[in-house]
Amino acid sequence: xxxxAAVASGAVAQNARTYHRVTDLRARGEPFTWVLGGALCLGxxxxxxxxxxxxxxxFLTFVPRPVAVVTTTAGKxxxxxxxxxxxxxPAPDALAKLAPDAQEKIKKAEGFAGRTxxxxxxxxxxxxxxxxIDDNEIKSTEYPKNIVYVERQEWGPxxxxxxxxxxxxxxxxxxxxxxxxxxxxxxxxxxxxKRVREIERDxxxxxxxxVERARLAVRKAELKSGRDSQAYKDAAAHFxxxxxxxxxxxxxxxxxxxxxxxxxDKFTVTFAEIGGREKTVPMVNIVRAYMPNxxxxxxxxGVYFSRWGEFLISEPREANTEGGVFPAIFGTLAMTLLMVIxxxxxxxxxxxxxxxxxxxxxxxxxxxxxxNNLAGVPSIVYGVFxxxxxxxxxxxxxxxxxxxxxxxxxxxxTGGLLWASLTLALLTVPVVIVATEEALAAVPRSxxxxxxxxxxxxxxxxxxxxxxxxxxxxxxxxxxxxxxxAGEVAPLMLVGVVKLAPELPIDGHFPYVHLERSFMxxxxxxxxxxxxxxxSEAGKPMVFVTTVLLxxxxxxxxxAAIIIxxxxxxxxxxxxx
Amino acid sequence: xxxxxxxxxxxxxxxxxxxxxxxxxxxxxxxxTQGVVLDIKNLDLFYGASQALYGVNLTVEQGMVTALIGPxxxxxxxxxRCINRMNDLVDNIKITGSLSLHGENIYARGADVIAxxxxxxxxxxxxxxxxxxxFENVVYPLRIDGVRDKNILQETCERALKGSALWNExxxxxxxxxxxxxxxxxxxxxxxxxxxxxxxVLLMDEPCSALDPIATAKVEELIHQLxxxxxxxxxxxxxxxxxxxxDNTAFMYLGRLIEYGDTEVIFQNPLAQRTQxxxxxxxx
Ligand SMILES: Nc1ncnc2c1ncn2[C@@H]1O[C@H](COP(=O)(O)OP(=O)(O)OP(=O)(O)O)[C@@H](O)[C@H]1O
Ligand SMILES: [Mg+2]
Numbered sequence: 001x002x003x004x005a006a007v008a009s010g011a012v013a014q015n016a017r018t019y020h021r022v023t024d025l026r027a028r029g030e031p032f033t034w035v036l037g038g039a040l041c042l043g044x045x046x047x048x049x050x051x052x053x054x055x056x057x058x059f060l061t062f063v064p065r066p067v068a069v070v071t072t073t074a075g076k077x078x079x080x081x082x083x084x085x086x087x088x089x090p091a092p093d094a095l096a097k098l099a100p101d102a103q104e105k106i107k108k109a110e111g112f113a114g115r116t117x118x119x120x121x122x123x124x125x126x127x128x129x130x131x132x133i134d135d136n137e138i139k140s141t142e143y144p145k146n147i148v149y150v151e152r153q154e155w156g157p158x159x160x161x162x163x164x165x166x167x168x169x170x171x172x173x174x175x176x177x178x179x180x181x182x183x184x185x186x187x188x189x190x191x192x193x194k195r196v197r198e199i200e201r202d203x204x205x206x207x208x209x210x211v212e213r214a215r216l217a218v219r220k221a222e223l224k225s226g227r228d229s230q231a232y233k234d235a236a237a238h239f240x241x242x243x244x245x246x247x248x249x250x251x252x253x254x255x256x257x258x259x260x261x262x263x264x265d266k267f268t269v270t271f272a273e274i275g276g277r278e279k280t281v282p283m284v285n286i287v288r289a290y291m292p293n294x295x296x297x298x299x300x301x302g303v304y305f306s307r308w309g310e311f312l313i314s315e316p317r318e319a320n321t322e323g324g325v326f327p328a329i330f331g332t333l334a335m336t337l338l339m340v341i342x343x344x345x346x347x348x349x350x351x352x353x354x355x356x357x358x359x360x361x362x363x364x365x366x367x368x369x370x371x372n373n374l375a376g377v378p379s380i381v382y383g384v385f386x387x388x389x390x391x392x393x394x395x396x397x398x399x400x401x402x403x404x405x406x407x408x409x410x411x412x413x414t415g416g417l418l419w420a421s422l423t424l425a426l427l428t429v430p431v432v433i434v435a436t437e438e439a440l441a442a443v444p445r446s447x448x449x450x451x452x453x454x455x456x457x458x459x460x461x462x463x464x465x466x467x468x469x470x471x472x473x474x475x476x477x478x479x480x481x482x483x484x485x486a487g488e489v490a491p492l493m494l495v496g497v498v499k500l501a502p503e504l505p506i507d508g509h510f511p512y513v514h515l516e517r518s519f520m521x522x523x524x525x526x527x528x529x530x531x532x533x534x535x536s537e538a539g540k541p542m543v544f545v546t547t548v549l550l551x552x553x554x555x556x557x558x559x560a561a562i563i564i565x566x567x568x569x570x571x572x573x574x575x576x577x
Numbered sequence: 578x579x580x581x582x583x584x585x586x587x588x589x590x591x592x593x594x595x596x597x598x599x600x601x602x603x604x605x606x607x608x609x610t611q612g613v614v615l616d617i618k619n620l621d622l623f624y625g626a627s628q629a630l631y632g633v634n635l636t637v638e639q640g641m642v643t644a645l646i647g648p649x650x651x652x653x654x655x656x657x658r659c660i661n662r663m664n665d666l667v668d669n670i671k672i673t674g675s676l677s678l679h680g681e682n683i684y685a686r687g688a689d690v691i692a693x694x695x696x697x698x699x700x701x702x703x704x705x706x707x708x709x710x711x712f713e714n715v716v717y718p719l720r721i722d723g724v725r726d727k728n729i730l731q732e733t734c735e736r737a738l739k740g741s742a743l744w745n746e747x748x749x750x751x752x753x754x755x756x757x758x759x760x761x762x763x764x765x766x767x768x769x770x771x772x773x774x775x776x777x778v779l780l781m782d783e784p785c786s787a788l789d790p791i792a793t794a795k796v797e798e799l800i801h802q803l804x805x806x807x808x809x810x811x812x813x814x815x816x817x818x819x820x821x822x823x824d825n826t827a828f829m830y831l832g833r834l835i836e837y838g839d840t841e842v843i844f845q846n847p848l849a850q851r852t853q854x855x856x857x858x859x860x861x
Contacts, residue, residue, distance in 0.1 A: 444705070446701060447707060448666070451721075452666070453661060453663060453697075453698070453699035454695075454698075454718040454770065454774070455692075455718060455774070456721045464717075464721070469708050571754065
């Protein structure tokens, strides 16, 4: 009866409804789709634009560029790579001095003139690396084939011509760099240079390390049992003995270094800059030399990749604006991994307690809000906290307890890899907690019930059923934390990142892993090279390259985590049909 | 007092069920020979402010199959979940009355819930396999008891899967993920899991709602096999199934137990008017 009535009224309603042939545009919601699509496009354009800018600049930095020799109307000659061009408005009095046709041209361009920045190198001779030259003043531009571009260990690049080559004190025939005699002399000189570094860094370092250990042992014995004890006397005697022994060793090593250096001093190349001034450079100081205006395509590719290779595996030189960033790559990776090791268990345990064990009430809601708000605290505040709490309080106590002999030099009582990782862990823990909580909440209740109904305890249920199922979500949290942590710089400056740390946190001295050491970080490196260096123009390309590297590193770490997460997802979540 | 009378009269006149009223429930239980396993007295249950069960009194006979029927939302699942204290997980729930297993109140203070649940197996209305291999799913109850012996685990797995009519389909892929199975297979897997640890009482909440007729027949056969040794409480919407597999049937309506007694009587000649209406399909 009722049903019949309902059907009848439905029929009436149908008749009352008006039908359009085409559904109204507003009803279809098309305009909203356009707005949403537009928003998406804008977002994508911004991100892609940024990435393209960074990638474009980053990947072009190492391309060898031709060197132009520019003669101005005033007769001044400069040689350099074009760094960038610019337009500017010349001052009226400068304008007045120009040739009439140039003045005319500037007037046409509404008072604007062009200029070009050349990287002229030869900082030791010119006291400048870059020079602006107005386009109007240029008389001629040439690309002579005999110009060489030399990357040196010191003073940055040299641009000029080869005047003479000296091998073992005697002038060599010709000025050809690729002649076999020169090439082999060069590689021998490099080998000697490498040996010198080995001796200075590792072998003398080892000697010093031994002596330092003996000295610390003396200090320790003194602190522990006093100056009159036998232990102190033994240690002191050992120290004396070692100091004497090491002196001999030290002298032998320095003599060897002297000898190698004096040999290397006899292998030199004399260059002349474009104005004719000469500069003699020991071969060992030449990192790379090529003729930029006379390179075949293959040679260009070779220079390009050899620069990338140097960048990735060697240490920085020239106040970080040249050379490689290997210590920074290592530091970034080590810190991020340590951070994940710290943040994952901590965040997961917190979330487990909050979601599974705590009685859901006002207190828990308050804690949850506080955790979420922590994510909004400026990261520098975490840096201050990390320095005060981790380094000074905890690190200071560790020093008092375990390394009293080294005081007043701090061991753990100052910024270092460990404290930086823990500070970042603290910074990113809200992300992990929130993601984990969400993942736990998403575990179907029926699964928990199934486990409990089998007689599993709550903990067994969490461990066997809930955690595996929530793991992909937890991984998402860790990925986000990692991305945030790897890109963070501000707090690190306070808790252990430094401009230059040649000693890696892992080396051959016991205990091999030195978490207390300060380290380098790609993010800080970008800041340092771009804004803190003597010559920020020279550092600029390095900023882009380092940014490309940092982005790649974060992307690779994230990709690895995402692959793991997808594996877990396939295994634990699956389809329900 | 009324319960005592019921027991006495039932044991004297076994074949002809007698009707008895306590509270409003019509009772004519077919008594088993092994006594009572579960004794539910005056069970009231509140989800927050709304009451889902009203003074339910029910005794479940050992070794017999008891079916719970009634329209959707009448509280069958709720009652079933009280038996293994699954409702403890629900927030804001209040349960009064008593529920005893072999005379032991399972809602007593300090009762060991985990031990209680180990004596019962449960099959849920919706399949809920765990995100692990088929094998691990079946032996999960043994795993959590710390059983490591490969042979025991394998035997148990095979026996349980055969019991739930799944063995032939999955015997070659025991190490595959259970989440990759079809819905019906998943449900049979859950049945296998429920019987793997030899529970005394098997609680089944519409176990066959996702199964095809062949699997349903197998499960019913399993229930037949198990009855006698195990006590089974089964919720079902399928009247024929209730009539086929159960010894006693309880008819619930709006949170109240209307009639509880011999299945044959319930389906052929119910004593309460509501039961009559329901089993003949006049409302529901
Ligand atoms: N967790 C809960 N919170 C609040 N109310 C609930 C909860 N679970 C069930 N209820 C209510 O309790 C009543 C009984 O629900 P129950 O699930 O026991 O019904 P049922 O008889 O199993 O129904 P069906 O045959 O559809 O499964 C329903 O009115 C339902 O809305
Ligand atoms: Mg139900």
